[in-house]
Amino acid sequence: MHFTSEQRFDDGVLERSFTLGEIPGILWTPPSATASASAPLILLGHPPLGLEKMYPRLVARARQAAADGFAAATIELPGSGDRPRWRALDQARADLRQAMRAGEPVGEEIVDRLVLPLVERAVPEWRAALDALLSLPDIGGPVGYSGGVISIGIRLAGVEPRIAAAVLFAGSLVPRAMFDEARQVTIPLHVLLQWDDEGNDRQAALDLFDAFGSKEKTLHANLGGHSGVPQFAGDAAAQFLVRHLK
Amino acid sequence: MHFTSEQRFDDGVLERSFTLGEIPGILWTPPSATASASAPLILLGHPPLGLEKMYPRLVARARQAAADGFAAATIELPGSGDRPRWRALDQARADLRQAMRAGEPVGEEIVDRLVLPLVERAVPEWRAALDALLSLPDIGGPVGYSGGVISIGIRLAGVEPRIAAAVLFAGSLVPRAMFDEARQVTIPLHVLLQWDDEGNDRQAALDLFDAFGSKEKTLHANLGGHSGVPQFAGDAAAQFLVRHLK
Numbered sequence: 432m433h434f435t436s437e438q439r440f441d442d443g444v445l446e447r448s449f450t451l452g453e454i455p456g457i458l459w460t461p462p463s464a465t466a467s468a469s470a471p472l473i474l475l476g477h478p479p480l481g482l483e484k485m486y487p488r489l490v491a492r493a494r495q496a497a498a499d500g501f502a503a504a505t506i507e508l509p510g511s512g513d514r515p516r517w518r519a520l521d522q523a524r525a526d527l528r529q530a531m532r533a534g535e536p537v538g539e540e541i542v543d544r545l546v547l548p549l550v551e552r553a554v555p556e557w558r559a560a561l562d563a564l565l566s567l568p569d570i571g572g573p574v575g576y577s578g579g580v581i582s583i584g585i586r587l588a589g590v591e592p593r594i595a596a597a598v599l600f601a602g603s604l605v606p607r608a609m610f611d612e613a614r615q616v617t618i619p620l621h622v623l624l625q626w627d628d629e630g631n632d633r634q635a636a637l638d639l640f641d642a643f644g645s646k647e648k649t650l651h652a653n654l655g656g657h658s659g660v661p662q663f664a665g666d667a668a669a670q671f672l673v674r675h676l677k
Numbered sequence: 678m679h680f681t682s683e684q685r686f687d688d689g690v691l692e693r694s695f696t697l698g699e700i701p702g703i704l705w706t707p708p709s710a711t712a713s714a715s716a717p718l719i720l721l722g723h724p725p726l727g728l729e730k731m732y733p734r735l736v737a738r739a740r741q742a743a744a745d746g747f748a749a750a751t752i753e754l755p756g757s758g759d760r761p762r763w764r765a766l767d768q769a770r771a772d773l774r775q776a777m778r779a780g781e782p783v784g785e786e787i788v789d790r791l792v793l794p795l796v797e798r799a800v801p802e803w804r805a806a807l808d809a810l811l812s813l814p815d816i817g818g819p820v821g822y823s824g825g826v827i828s829i830g831i832r833l834a835g836v837e838p839r840i841a842a843a844v845l846f847a848g849s850l851v852p853r854a855m856f857d858e859a860r861q862v863t864i865p866l867h868v869l870l871q872w873d874d875e876g877n878d879r880q881a882a883l884d885l886f887d888a889f890g891s892k893e894k895t896l897h898a899n900l901g902g903h904s905g906v907p908q909f910a911g912d913a914a915a916q917f918l919v920r921h922l923k
Contacts, residue, residue, distance in 0.1 A: 626887070626896075637883065640898070641872070649910070650872075652886070652896040663920065664895070667913055674909065 432563040444497040446490070451560055455482060455513065456506035459493035460569055463500055469571030471676045472564060474557060474587075474594075475505040476578030478603065479520075479549065481512035492577070495665065499673050502570050506560050508580075509552045520549065527604075531630065542604045546582045550609075554586045561593060573676050577668065581639075582609045588616045596675035597621070598668045601636035602628055602657050610642045619647040621671040623664060628657045678809040690743045692736070697809055700802055701728060701759060702752035703735070706815055707743035715817030717922045718810060720803060720833075720840075721751040722824030724849065725766075725795065727758035738823070741911065745919050748816050752806050754826075755798040765794065773850075777876065788850045792828045796855075800832045807839060821918050827885075828855045834862045842921035843867070844914045847882035848874055848903050856888045865893040867917040869910060874903045 437447040443462030448455065464470035473496050477485045482505065493503040510517030523545040530537050564570050573595035576584050584599045589612050601624045620643055624636050640650045649671070653664050683693040689708030694701065710716035719742050723731045728751065739749035756763030769791040776783050810816050819841035822830050830845045835858050847870045866889055870882050886896045895917070899910050 626894075646900065647907075648872075648900050649907075650896065650898040652898070654892065654894050661893075661895075663917075667916075670913075671909075 432566075440494065442494060442497070444494055446493075451506065451556075451563055453514065454506050454556055454560070456504060456560060457482065457489070457493075458502065458504045458564065458567075458570075459490070459497055460502045461497035461500055464502055464569040466568035469569050470500060470502040471573055471575070472561075472570050473501045473503045473575045473577050473672060473676075474561070475503050476576060476580060476584055476600070477505060477508075478579055479508045479511045482507050483512055492665075495669055496577075496672075499669055500677065501575075501672070502564075504560065504564050506556060508549065509556065510549075519544070537604060539607060543606045543608070546580070546604065546606050547608065549580065550582050550586050553580075553583050554590065557583070557587055558591055561591065565593070575672050575676050577672065579603055581605060585609050585612050585616060588618055588620070594618065596672060598623065598671060600660075601639065602631050604630075604632060605635055605639055610639060613639055613642040614644045617644050617646070619671075619675050620645045620649070621668055622648065622650045623660060623668060624650060624652040625657055625659060626652050626654050630657060678812075686740065688740060688743070690740055692739075697752065697802075697806055699760065700752050700806070702750060702806060703728065703739075704748065704750045704810065704813075704816075705736070705739035705743055706748045707746055709746055710748055710815040712814035715815050716746060716748040717819055717821070718807075718816050719747045719749045719821045719823050719918060719922070720807070721749050722822060722826060722830055722846070723751060723754075724825055725754040725757045728753050729758055738911075741915055742823075742918075745915055746923065747821075747918070748810075750806065750810050752802060754795065755802065756795075765790070783850060785853060789852045789854070792826070792850065792852050793854065795826065796828050796832050799826075799829050800836065803829070803833055804837055807837065811839070819922050821922050823914065823918065825849055827851060831855050831858050831862060834864055834866070840864065842918060844869065844917060846906075847885065848877050850876075850878060851881055851885055856885060859885055859888040860890045863890050863892070865917075865921050866891045866895070867914055868894065868896045869906060869914060870896060870898040871903055871905060872898050872900050876903060 432449050432451050435448045439445050445460045447458045496503040507514050510520045526541050574593050575596045576594050577598040579600040579602050581599050588597045596619045598621045622640050678695050678697050681694045685691050691706045693704045742749040756766045772787050820839045821842045822833050822840050823844040825846040825848050827845050834843045842865045844867045868886050
């Protein structure tokens with residue numbers, strides 16, 4: 432892990448860009464984080480639109496997390512941003528858009544092609560990032576995951592024992608195979624659903640919530656579209672992470 | 678409204694029992710409530726099991742509300758507790774229990790007989806209680822409703838303009854006719870659903886949430902049965918009321 436640049440905000444939060452092999456990422460640490468008082472870490476999930484495009488929302492979430500005493504980090508997804516194009520993923524995305532424009536139901540085959548390879552490649556990268564991040568003196572456990580792509584969150588929550596709790600954003604199509612993985616998830620979950628999310632399947636999101644094996648799971652559904660998560664819902668998700676990680 | 682007894686708790690909360698005509702009720706006021714600084718009011722809804730049986734849970738909710746600076750009040754439902762028996766309601770309840778014991782689907786006809794007359798009689802009583810409560814010097818607006826019977830909450834939220842926000846507990850069967858009333862509700866809503874509530878119809882609760890006409894509505898679904906609402910879900914509902922009533 433190599434730090435490539437850093438800046439400090441007015442509120443004392445330190446933002447450091449890094450690379451991990453070919454993967455760019457960003458780490459935010461609160462002013463309270465030191466070698467003798469390391470901060471718990473939240474991995475910030477995001478859709479595959481590129482870190483640069485997602486930056487304004489990510490930095491807002493990171494500074495909210497820092498206000499609660501958390502470090503936060505994210506990495507670029509494979510095929511996104513400045514990383515090499517991924518033709519198969521681009522094709523699946525084009526096929527999805529075409530089906531939606533045509534008003535056709537989105538077939539399972541497209542969802543599988545769009546999501547499963549991304550999960551397969553991204554999850555080991557998140558775990559490698561976790562190794563690197565937790566080796567820093569000012570970052571400690573426990574670790575939470577927060578955001579989408581929800582299928583990445585499901586896989587991570589199931590296979591990565593260092594993740595103690597997760598906020599999952601039910602805002603993307605979920606392959607059938609992920610429902611079986613959801614049943615294996617046992618950590619506390621806080622699931623966010625936007626009730627009128629145009630590109631999402633509401634019933635599938637409810638079925639997925641039902642499938643999770645966790646003893647503590649909460650669904651927060653709010654009126655509005657994909658990007659309209661209300662401030663109070665973000666606050667409630669933050670409180671969930673404070674309750675489980677501090 | 679006649680006060681019949683009072684006691685003050687360690688935390689300074691004043692509990693006063695009252696009667697309003699033949700209807701018994703309880704009012705709790707925080708120590709901060711005075712004639713010059715009146716407290717906003719939360720009406721505490723509850724199932725028709727009698728105030729005496731519900732008292733432990735009601736007083737806990739009232740003291741939580743008082744800690745947030747709210748007064749809280751509740752009244753006995755018609756046919757419950759020490760009020761005159763209501764044969765038709767008892768019969769509907771017996772029919773419901775028999776259907777559930779027999780593992781039969783609960784017919785709409787039973788639900789209508791069980792809930793609609795209760796709504797018809799209870800809602801004017803709650804409104805009369807509201808008149809009396811708001812005439813007290815230490816009680817002011819705005820007013821919230823919190824709890825079940827959800828159909829009573831729906832009707833109150835639709836017809837009573839003094840109610841500014843409501844926490845509705847989706848834990849009882851809802852007559853079809855109430856879905857039309859739900860579409861007319863426009864105040865901010867916070868709906869609680871216990872995901873594994875044995876006597877409740879989960880899909881109907883989700884449909885009802887969908888039907889509400891409010892621009893701000895939030896569903897909090899938590900794992901567990903009817904009476905297993907987690908503490909953190911109660912806290913979140915309290916925060917909703919603070920956000921809208923203070």
